[in-house]
Amino acid sequence: MIHLGKAPLIFGLLFLLAFPVIVFRxxxxxxxxxxxxxxxxxxxxxxxxxxxxxxxxxxxxxxxxxxxxxxxxxxxxxxxxxxxxxxxxxxxxxxxxxxxxxxxxxxxxxxxxxxxxxxxxxxxxxxxxxxxxxxxxxxxxxxxxHPVMLLYRHDVYEKAGIDPASIETWDDFVRETRPLARDDDGDGQPDQYPIMLSAHKPGHFWLMLLQNGGGMFDENGGVIIDNDIAVSTLEFYCSLLNEEQLAIPEFSQDPASYAAMKEGIILGVLAPDWYISFARRFVPELEGKWRAMPLPAWREGERRTSTWxxxxxxxxxxxxxxxxxxxxxxxxxxxxxxxxxxxxxxxxxxxxxxxxxxxxxxEPEAYLDGQVLGRSLTDLAPDIPGFYLNPYWAEANDLLRQAVYEAANGIRTPADALSHLAEQVRALRNNTTETE
Amino acid sequence: MKPRYAPYFFLAPFFALFGVFMVYPLFDSIRLSTYSVRGMQNQTFVGLENIERLIADPLFWTALWNTAYFAAGSLLLQLPVALALALLLSNARLKGRNLFRLSFFSPVLISGVFIAVIFYLLYDRRYGLVNRVLGSEIQWLQDPDLVMPALVLAGVWRWAGFNMVYFLAGLQSIRQELYEAAAVDGAGPWQSFVHVTIPALKPVIAFVVITSMIGSFQLFDLPYVLTEGGPGNASMTMVMYLYKHGFEFINLGYAATIGWALAVIIGVISIIQVRLFGVFREN
The missing domain is CATH 3.40.190.10 (Periplasmic binding protein-like II)
Structure with missing residues (x-):
């Protein structure tokens, strides 16, 4: 047998010494x-x-x-x-x-x-x-x-004779932009859409819900995701995607959505401040063609922004x-x-x-045709909606994804999807230890 | 120092690390699966409640079904593709076969996240290469009926070349005399394949089937990045579900229970496969 002398002992001791030094600095x-x-x-x-x-x-x-x-x-x-x-x-x-x-x-x-x-x-x-x-x-x-604005193709609006100032509410938005959702090739699908809303992810719905004064929980931790505000918001959201066909079912950060913007298929995006810089970076071709306006309000005179x-x-x-x-x-x-x-x-x-x-x-922003974006954002910033955090936030948010998917794809009605969601979130609350 | 102690000293670091990072967590996860864990420290003993909850949890069964679907798809699609590639690339007359071997093997060198990003672009409804080639506008990742087949195809692309290497090694170890003897007996290429190649490859096939099955049941990165488990929960896998409970909901007790359920399922399937293939049977 090979004689190893003290090498194994030294090796073992070195390891034992090094271990705590590495683990406990x-x-x-x-x-x-x-x-x-x-x-x-x-x-x-x-x-x-x-x-x-x-x-x-x-x-x-x-x-x-x-x-x-x-x-x-x-x-x-x-x-x-x-x-x-x-x-x-x-x-x-x-x-x-x-x-x-x-x-x-x-x-x-x-x-x-x-x-x-x-x-x-x-x-x-x-x-x-x-x-x-x-x-x-x-x-x-x-x-x-992160105040949210509506990024819109002002060149297309101008050509179509749409005055952005005339869009004060979401109902105005539907009425004014309906002519933009044209089907030129006759395949039954519009070739361009006034807005992009995801049919699979909850981000767009969530910001519209917050703008409308809704949320997942109230200040006392009560579940409010199935109240009238939430149901009417989701109904409107789904109608833009389905009945009205004004919304393309894409998500704003997917590469495909940037490509669709370049092709002129997407004419409007719900855009928080950070997203406008994403558009500048990923769709530089549209410099000077976009402008940003406050979000249409849910009711005249109400909040014109959200947060994302x-x-x-x-x-x-x-x-x-x-x-x-x-x-x-x-x-x-x-x-x-x-x-x-x-x-x-x-x-x-x-x-x-x-x-x-x-x-x-x-400073005027060249990407937005010289619009003073910073001032528009700071004017809206004080009015962003808040929302209340809760120990079940992670689970509730995950379930919200499912509810939006089911409602947007006709698996459940918006009221049913939200009622099912609220039931699950309430069950979570009843089954778990709360933060005191 | 006495030489007979030397091996223990050399082995000690491995066993110390193995004990701390594998054995202890393994046994602690059994303990954890009997607790309800909410928050960073708050643990309540609940006995077998987590198992009862698991059995009654429809999402767990959805995740199990999706995972089993992927595993079955991998077996039925990926392994024949891997074997076919190995047969093609073992042909000595094929020019540039080493280049082909490297090409087919290379996807396994890429991280799963990157592969997911590539397939996200390939599967896009409007701009994806797959739809461009087919001349269609299929929603591969948004249609609950198509999302799992789409994942299986991505899995084939990723792993077929890797398994091809095992089959190639197996094919190279088959003695040429067996084929010559079969030819003398009048066997054609198909009969040689069925009666010589397949029996001789049996240990390799057993190894590839068992390891592919284990790997498939541990599927995580591809659907996590590609679909986030969607649409709805149509591509939620067991490890994704475990991750959600462990790291997003901090429900470590339930996550440990899912983990052990997964281990039991993999164990049972592996034992059945080992027996079917007669892996440890002599001759």
Missing amino acids: GDDRSDTLEFWIFAQTHYDEFSARIPAFEAAHPGVKVELRLISKLHDKLLAAFLSGIGGPDLSEVEISSVGRFFKGTKEEIGFVDLTDRIEREGITDEFVQARLAPWSLGGRIYGLPRDV GGTMIAVTRQAENPDLAWEFAKFAYMDDEALANRYRKTFIIPPIRSAWSNPVYT
């Missing part, structure tokens, strides 16, 4: 802030800001980490109690899963008192704090407002120095010039009212 990291983000554009934005923060806080180092599947990994860190960052971004469609269980189990630091102490509560668009709050406590700073998407920054309870993390959160999210730079690239409006006085928001 023992170094003092109280002056290091680890910040998890999920988007490359956010990474680029914050990378540029970090040197200034580090210069203002000598000895502090900010480690920016672009994390794929961030929400799964953050959740794993919360469940295990180790390995989480000091700060993290969270996207609005994933936030519900972090608010399960009791308040003590929520992995984010309650920022309510800090925000109040800073006197910045009123600075924010109030509706924008709601998605990051539970039981009246705020767990994250909003990064955006969003991100927050949160301090985690695993942060070794939450005060320092809070300082960075404010620094990262509330600097006027950084927010103005972001607007130039993404059209994203900040949730802080004082930032809107920056001249960048009055």
Whole structure:
């Protein structure tokens, strides 16, 4: 047999020593802030800001980490109690899963008192704090407002003699744009559609529902997704897709929808601020042909916008120095010039009212035929609807997808689909432990 | 150090990692499947309630049916394609066969997410290549009756070349004398294939069938990116359903129960296949 001497012993000891060092990093990291983000554009934005923060806080180092599947990994860190960052971004469609269980189990630091102490509560668009709050406590700073407008082909409208100013309500929209849904080739299907609405994903319906004053839960956690507002909104939504044939059943972020826009098949899109920059990027051919108008209201004189998407920054309870993390959160999210730079690239409006006085928001936008988009967005921003988060948000949102699919494809009537959905969400609530 | 202890020291790191990251979670998931988990720490013992809930859960049965459909589709479509490719590419007279082998094998080198994106574009109703070739406007991914066949076809594209390599290796190990003997006995190409090739490939076929079945039951990335389980729940698979409960709804107890149900189903099917093929039987 080969004589191995002490090699195995040394090898084994090295492993035993290395294992805890790898797993439990023992170094003092109280002056290091680890910040998890999920988007490359956010990474680029914050990378540029970090040197200034580090210069203002000598000895502090900010480690920016672009994390794929961030929400799964953050959740794993919360469940295990180790390995989480000091700060993290969270996207609005994933936030519900972090608010399960009791308040003590929520992995984010309650920022309510800090925000109040800073006197910045009123600075924010109030509706924008709601998605990051539970039981009246705020767990994250909003990064955006995402007011929604209707992106429309003004060249086509002009040719057809449609005055956008005459479209004040959704009924006006149906009446005015009906002539645009033409069937030139006689195949029984329109060759161009005034609007794009998904028959499989709930995003478009959700923003129309919020605009109409509906939602999934009320402020007390009651299920309201089967009330009259929700039913009439879904009925209207389905009628645009089916009876009226004014809506093409596509989803705004699919490559096919960009191709259909280029071909002139899609003439209108429900567009939050960020989506307008997507259109500029993916459909540059239509520069100067689009313009954006406020959403048609459900009833005359009512809300002309909605909201879609969003991100927050949160301090985690695993942060070794939450005060320092809070300082960075404010620094990262509330600097006027950084927010103005972001607007130039993404059209994203900040949730802080004082930032809107920056001249960048009055610049004409060539993609929209010289329209002053920033001002239109900031005018609408204070009016965006809020909605209430709930521990069953993730499940309810998943069930909403099914309900919209069933109603839009004629499997159930809108009333039946929503009633079935509400029943399932209520059952969830009755079967599970609630956040106190 | 005494030499007889040496192997244990060399094996220790593997067993330590295996114990921490495989054995412990495996046994803890059994415990977890008897709990209702809501929130990060809140666990309540519920005994067999999760199993009762699973049996009564229509979505679980939908996911099981979809997964079984994909597995059956893979077996019936993908493996014959893989074998046919292997037979074609084992022909010594075929020019550039190494290039063909690489081409057919290469999809397996691409990540599932990327393949899903490619097929998303291929299957598009208006602009997709599939409909352009067929001259149709079929909604492959939006029609509940077509979405699973569309996934099976994507699976064939991804895995047929990979399984082809196993069959190629198997074909190369068949002794030429067997074919010569069959020819002397008057066997034609088809008879040689049925009476020489297939019996000689039996261990390879058994391996490919069993591993493909296990892989098919673990299907996740393709439908997750391509359809998100839709339309409705028409392409929801068992692992997707497990993921939803585990990572979106934080219902870890129920997710663990789904996981164990999946393990039992795979185990039972694998045992049946092993017996049918006589894998561990001598001669």
